Amino acid sequence: MRYLGIILFLIVVKIYSQDVLPLSSIKDLDALKESGKGKVVMVNFWATWCKPCVSEFSSLVKLYNDYKDKNFMLIFISVDVPEDIESKVKPFLQSKGVDFVTYYNKFDKADDLINYFDTKWEGAVPSTYVYDKNWNQTANLVGSRSYDIFEKEIVKDLN
Amino acid sequence: MLKNMLLTIILCLTLTPVMYAADNPSPKQPGDRIDDFTLKGIDGSSYTLSDMKSSKAVVVIFWSTECPFVQPYRDRVSNMYNDYSKQGIAIWAVNANNTESLADVQEHAKKNDYPFPMLKDVNNVLADQLGATRTPEVFVIDPNSNVVLYHGRIDDSREADKVTTSDLKNALDDILTGKDIAVKTTKQFGCTIKRVEK
Numbered sequence: 060m061r062y063l064g065i066i067l068f069l070i071v072v073k074i075y076s077q078d079v080l081p082l083s084s085i086k087d088l089d090a091l092k093e094s095g096k097g098k099v100v101m102v103n104f105w106a107t108w109c110k111p112c113v114s115e116f117s118s119l120v121k122l123y124n125d126y127k128d129k130n131f132m133l134i135f136i137s138v139d140v141p142e143d144i145e146s147k148v149k150p151f152l153q154s155k156g157v158d159f160v161t162y163y164n165k166f167d168k169a170d171d172l173i174n175y176f177d178t179k180w181e182g183a184v185p186s187t188y189v190y191d192k193n194w195n196q197t198a199n200l201v202g203s204r205s206y207d208i209f210e211k212e213i214v215k216d217l218n
Numbered sequence: 219m220l221k222n223m224l225l226t227i228i229l230c231l232t233l234t235p236v237m238y239a240a241d242n243p244s245p246k247q248p249g250d251r252i253d254d255f256t257l258k259g260i261d262g263s264s265y266t267l268s269d270m271k272s273s274k275a276v277v278v279i280f281w282s283t284e285c286p287f288v289q290p291y292r293d294r295v296s297n298m299y300n301d302y303s304k305q306g307i308a309i310w311a312v313n314a315n316n317t318e319s320l321a322d323v324q325e326h327a328k329k330n331d332y333p334f335p336m337l338k339d340v341n342n343v344l345a346d347q348l349g350a351t352r353t354p355e356v357f358v359i360d361p362n363s364n365v366v367l368y369h370g371r372i373d374d375s376r377e378a379d380k381v382t383t384s385d386l387k388n389a390l391d392d393i394l395t396g397k398d399i400a401v402k403t404t405k406q407f408g409c410t411i412k413r414v415e416k
Contacts, residue, residue: 104407106407108286108287109286109409110284110409111409111410138407140376140377164407168374169371169374169405169406169407170404170405173405173407174405179244179245180351180405181245181350181351181352181355181370181405181408182352182405182406182407182408183351183352183407183408183409183410183411184352184407184408184409184410185410186410201351201410202410202413203410
């Protein structure tokens with residue numbers, strides 16, 4: 060019985076940590092920003108329909124696993140439509156071994172989400188932003204990149 | 219010492235925007251003037267902005283054969299072309315993706331039976347000039363002043379039945395009725411334009 064309880068607990072923890080949470084307001088983004096203070100944060104905008112996003116995804120997951128114990132936070136924000144979260148986004152994340160909380164766009168106006176990160180960004184994905192421990196933007200990468208380039212961008216801010 | 223410091227500061231200020239522009243081009247915004255341009259259509263004809271002075275507007279839409287964010291716009295843009303070209307507005311789709319050859323673009327256009335001209339932006343010359351970064355991305359240009367009138371998305375949803383604002387249509391209707399465009403800039407998610415390595 061005790062073992063069943065432990066197994067159930069572990070399943071719940073696993074499910075919870077694979078949550079894909081909606082971002083629908085500036086308040087949500089401010090809370091995310093707050094949670095990243097004191098860490099080097101990489102924010103990656105992606106979608107299951109975006110080929111280059113899918114091809115760079117494993118590099119980003121590897122980067123997360125390599126640096127998660129070194130004050131590095133990776134925030135994935137999917138711009139898939141909310142209707143595709145259960146049927147496409149979650150299965151994709153599971154197939155890539157993502158075992159941490161990620162997010163999806165639920166803003167009424169795409170402009171609000173896009174402009175929060177970069178007023179010069181028109182919304183092309185993949186796009187990746189890197190922030191130092193004080194949330195100063197130190198890299199702005201439109202288009203896919205390799206592991207080495209992603210790593211270089213976060214290492215420069217990790218002291 | 220002071221002279222060196224001043225020189226360094228001037229260099230940093232002048233180089234930084236160039237470095238940013240090379241990596242992430244800044245898009246032309248409503249009110250900005252652009253240079254004349256000529257692109258070859260996939261039909262072999264030349265398309266030149268300065269030849270369009272009798273048009274009320276030239277709509278440039280960066281397009282892709284592969285981007286799943288572009289394909290659902292086939293009917294909407296085809297219908298817009300059919301409606302607005304009769305009213306003096308030109309619509310040109312432009313493929314600036316280095317990864318999509320002329321043959322790919324021709325085949326795709328034929329398969330989709332697009333009524334609007336499809337132009338090939340070899341080496342991303344027009345995309346660089348306009349600072350375009352995604353597909354679809356729209357620039358509406360006044361062919362007499364070369365000024366950008368509207369920049370952004372076609373409408374607010376990939377799915378036709380979920381559209382709540384048809385931003386490009388609204389802008390074109392404002393142009394046709396002689397009004398100032400109410401919403402001149404909009405944004406939307408889309409696929410990156412696949413540029414040549416320079």
